[in-house]
Amino acid sequence: MSKNLFIDEIISILKDELKDIDLPLVSKKQWDVIPHTPFTVLISCLLSLRTKDEVTEKASMRLLRKYNTPNDIVNLSLTNIQEMIYPVGFYKIKSQRIKEISSKIIEDYNGEVPRDFNSILNLKGVGRKTANIVMVYGFHDENYLPIDTHCHRIPNRIGWISTKNPEETEFKLKSILPKKYWIDFNHLFVIFGQTICLPISPFCSKCPIKKYCKKINVKKCR
Numbered sequence: 001m002s003k004n005l006f007i008d009e010i011i012s013i014l015k016d017e018l019k020d021i022d023l024p025l026v027s028k029k030q031w032d033v034i035p036h037t038p039f040t041v042l043i044s045c046l047l048s049l050r051t052k053d054e055v056t057e058k059a060s061m062r063l064l065r066k067y068n069t070p071n072d073i074v075n076l077s078l079t080n081i082q083e084m085i086y087p088v089g090f091y092k093i094k095s096q097r098i099k100e101i102s103s104k105i106i107e108d109y110n111g112e113v114p115r116d117f118n119s120i121l122n123l124k125g126v127g128r129k130t131a132n133i134v135m136v137y138g139f140h141d142e143n144y145l146p147i148d149t150h151c152h153r154i155p156n157r158i159g160w161i162s163t164k165n166p167e168e169t170e171f172k173l174k175s176i177l178p179k180k181y182w183i184d185f186n187h188l189f190v191i192f193g194q195t196i197c198l199p200i201s202p203f204c205s206k207c208p209i210k211k212y213c214k215k216i217n218v219k220k221c222r
């Protein structure tokens with residue numbers, strides 16, 4: 001099945017084309033100054049929701065370079081956290097969530113993020129995307145596949161799958177995408193979706209994989 005979908009070709013082309021672009025979750029700049037732990041990955045991911053990458057990266061560094069454990073965070077006031085993470089989207093709600101999650105991790109998990117997908121998913125404010133990201137980027141577990149809006153939209157456009165929401169996409173992609181590509185997939189498709197295969201009016205004229213794309217539901221290309 002994967003042969004007809006040109007998965008090998010598409011992944012190979014995107015890896016080559018996008019090799020010089022980093023996301024905050026894998027960016028050297030951020031992780032050079034912040035200890036790379038499941039907890040810091042979790043908090044950085046929460047900060048990134050509905051927020052531009054460059055804003056997330058700076059906010060993560062302001063907060064996590066010094067306060068990078070649940071114990072550090074619970075001792076901060078909400079105002080302190082807000083000042084450090086502003087202007088990420090929903091910074092007031094996020095500062096509360098960050099404190100609540102830190103307390104929960106201290107009380108229920110002895111101060112360590114549990115290495116268990118469902119336990120992470122049960123933390124307040126954490127969805128499947130974030131829980132998957134913590135498993136992949138925090139615990140380096142290759143059995144998980146984070147799906148955000150780009151990772152849902154693009155495989156549907158190019159014709160790999162036909163799904164209605166990111167959760168369905170996660171399960172469907174796991175059945176067609178060879179496991180060796182799971183780690184690369186999220187990283188590549190997020191960058192590709194931010195730079196070329198945009199949600200509205202994608203840059204099809206300069207797309208490196210256009211010959212493999214069925215352009216399903218694409219109303220207008222540039």
Ligand code: SF4
Binds near residue numbers: 158196202208218
């Ligand atoms: S051809 Fe257009 S719709 Fe298809 S992957 Fe490329 S940019 Fe996206």
